[in-house]
Amino acid sequence: NRLNIPFEKRMELSTNSIAKKLFNIMATKKTNLCLSVDMTSSTKIIDLLEKVGEHICLVKTHIDIIEDFSDNFIMQLKQLATKFNFLILEDRKFADIGNTVSLQYTKGIYKISEWADCVTVHSLPGEGILKALNSCTNTGSKGVFFLAEMSSEGNLITHQYTEATVKMAAKYPDLITGFVCQKKETFNNPGLIQLTPGVQLDSSKDDFGQVYNTPEKVVLENGADVVVVGRGIVASKNPEAQAGIYKNTLWKCYMKRVSG
Amino acid sequence: NRLNIPFEKRMELSTNSIAKKLFNIMATKKTNLCLSVDMTSSTKIIDLLEKVGEHICLVKTHIDIIEDFSDNFIMQLKQLATKFNFLILEDRKFADIGNTVSLQYTKGIYKISEWADCVTVHSLPGEGILKALNSCTNTGSKGVFFLAEMSSEGNLITHQYTEATVKMAAKYPDLITGFVCQKKETFNNPGLIQLTPGVQLDSSKDDFGQVYNTPEKVVLENGADVVVVGRGIVASKNPEAQAGIYKNTLWKCYMKRVSG
Numbered sequence: 001n002r003l004n005i006p007f008e009k010r011m012e013l014s015t016n017s018i019a020k021k022l023f024n025i026m027a028t029k030k031t032n033l034c035l036s037v038d039m040t041s042s043t044k045i046i047d048l049l050e051k052v053g054e055h056i057c058l059v060k061t062h063i064d065i066i067e068d069f070s071d072n073f074i075m076q077l078k079q080l081a082t083k084f085n086f087l088i089l090e091d092r093k094f095a096d097i098g099n100t101v102s103l104q105y106t107k108g109i110y111k112i113s114e115w116a117d118c119v120t121v122h123s124l125p126g127e128g129i130l131k132a133l134n135s136c137t138n139t140g141s142k143g144v145f146f147l148a149e150m151s152s153e154g155n156l157i158t159h160q161y162t163e164a165t166v167k168m169a170a171k172y173p174d175l176i177t178g179f180v181c182q183k184k185e186t187f188n189n190p191g192l193i194q195l196t197p198g199v200q201l202d203s204s205k206d207d208f209g210q211v212y213n214t215p216e217k218v219v220l221e222n223g224a225d226v227v228v229v230g231r232g233i234v235a236s237k238n239p240e241a242q243a244g245i246y247k248n249t250l251w252k253c254y255m256k257r258v259s260g
Numbered sequence: 261n262r263l264n265i266p267f268e269k270r271m272e273l274s275t276n277s278i279a280k281k282l283f284n285i286m287a288t289k290k291t292n293l294c295l296s297v298d299m300t301s302s303t304k305i306i307d308l309l310e311k312v313g314e315h316i317c318l319v320k321t322h323i324d325i326i327e328d329f330s331d332n333f334i335m336q337l338k339q340l341a342t343k344f345n346f347l348i349l350e351d352r353k354f355a356d357i358g359n360t361v362s363l364q365y366t367k368g369i370y371k372i373s374e375w376a377d378c379v380t381v382h383s384l385p386g387e388g389i390l391k392a393l394n395s396c397t398n399t400g401s402k403g404v405f406f407l408a409e410m411s412s413e414g415n416l417i418t419h420q421y422t423e424a425t426v427k428m429a430a431k432y433p434d435l436i437t438g439f440v441c442q443k444k445e446t447f448n449n450p451g452l453i454q455l456t457p458g459v460q461l462d463s464s465k466d467d468f469g470q471v472y473n474t475p476e477k478v479v480l481e482n483g484a485d486v487v488v489v490g491r492g493i494v495a496s497k498n499p500e501a502q503a504g505i506y507k508n509t510l511w512k513c514y515m516k517r518v519s520g
């Protein structure tokens with residue numbers, strides 16, 4: 001059972017280089033908090049990361065919402081990633097035919113493949129999407145978090161969809177870092193990472209269908225390895241303090257899980 | 261049956277302003293060709309549109325693959341849209357929770373809501389995605405092409421998924437321009453537009469799962485109203501000539517359909 005194996009051990013079972021790195025960072029920094037920096041100002045993102053970088057294993061970006069995006073922002077982000085030892089996940093949710101996705105991943109203003117350690121990908125378009133990403137060889141070490149479930153109310157993902165997603169991923173062991181999902185039953189492979197969004201301490205939903213659970217619920221009951229927190233931290237009055245609180249709470253839950 | 265009603269008549273049945281406009285353009289210019297300008301150079305896109313603008317009713321962009329994107333490109337694109345009387349569809353395939361999608365639609369470098377007449381949206385995340393787009397009031401007239409089916413091999417869309425998508429759309433009559441889909445059975449409402457990609461005269465597939473059909477097949481058998489052509493035109497030796505050929509072939513098919 002992957003849930004009881006410590007991250008140090010699971011690292012050795014990973015076939016994707018980014019999964020190995022992320023397990024290692026979590027074990028070393030003792031944090032499984034992924035901060036979703038859903039803010040539209042690059043300066044504010046950099047300022048926040050300077051303060052909370054020590055608390056996180058992964059930063060999740062929506063690069064296309066940043067109003068003052070520049071190559072300099074990417075440079076600063078990478079410097080912070082090195083300074084604080086965290087990885088970068090661009091939450092692009094690729095969802096097109098393979099040919100289009102390979103262009104979206106490597107070209108344009110953002111050139112995601114050049115700076116993101118990993119990206120999120122929907123399985124909806126079929127296997128061509130993974131085949132295309134896999135063939136983008138301009139980067140060495142890269143990873144995919146494959147969406148097997150979503151956090152939002154009324155989403156159209158069925159059990160069959162999730163199963164087909166996990167099956168599709170199994171053909172690309174070098175590429176797949178893990179799954180974005182909500183349930184521990186979704187997959188078994190201990191070398192893969194369960195990334196779970198939809199977590200907030202002070203709220204149970206937003207106005208557009210987002211559903212929140214508690215850290216205890218997602219880590220202990222639902223099998224989350226890395227937990228994504230966005231507005232719970234970035235929209236709070238004191239993001240720095242909140243980041244510390246989420247980090248400690250989430251790590252305690254993980255410790256309880258592996259020791260129990 | 262929507263398939264036998266001419267575009268002029270269907271225009272009157274549309275509840276979305278962009279669908280009305282698009283039906284009107286098709287009827288006036290006698291073209292149901294949507295050109296997918298999947299090129300990474302803005303200058304090349306503008307040059308091509310100068311040549312083929314007269315042949316198309318809709319231009320479909322992947323704004324995030326353009327290497328030299330600038331606000332000036334958007335200005336030129338809008339000028340061409342006015343000059344040649346076509347609409348602009350940004351094929352963003354939004355596929356996230358509502359809160360994130362509203363940021364992606366209105367913010368960032370691209371500010372899609374400010375220039376795109378319509379956008380493509382996945383139903384996968386659930387109704388919150390439409391609710392969020394609907395609440396972005398910074399634009400007047402806007403439209404959504406909702407993905408009910410995909411062209412790619414092995415995609416995970418089931419009959420149930422398609423049905424749920426069409427049902428979800430029915431709650432947003434002002435917002436929905438039509439469906440991106442492959443089959444005539446997908447929906448009945450004659451005020452909505454069927455946009456069908458995956459068409460090429462010289463090829464039956466690509467290396468990453470794209471599947472091609474002929475103009476006859478998609479318009480006469482499968483119910484396409486507007487047909488998306490990408491590489492069939494942009495990757496051909498003479499895009500200008502090809503655009504003319506696709507336009508004429510597609511329009512003949514439509515004429516045969518409504519008269520038969």
Ligand SMILES: O=c1cc(CO)n([C@@H]2O[C@H](COP(=O)(O)O)[C@@H](O)[C@H]2O)c(=O)[nH]1
Nearest residue numbers: 036120150151197229230231356357360
């Ligand atoms: O199913 C999902 C998948 C993802 C990530 O791939 N997300 C993302 O997590 C973040 C949750 O933010 P929140 O904690 O503020 O709701 C958002 O960036 C959202 O786009 C979700 O909220 N739900």
Ligand SMILES: O=c1cc(CO)n([C@@H]2O[C@H](COP(=O)(O)O)[C@@H](O)[C@H]2O)c(=O)[nH]1
Nearest residue numbers: 096097100296380410411457489490491
């Ligand atoms: O199911 C779909 C949906 C879309 C549009 O929403 N597309 C898009 O049409 C275009 C087809 O290009 P092609 O004619 O070169 O294959 C691409 O931009 C692709 O992203 C598809 O190819 N398949």
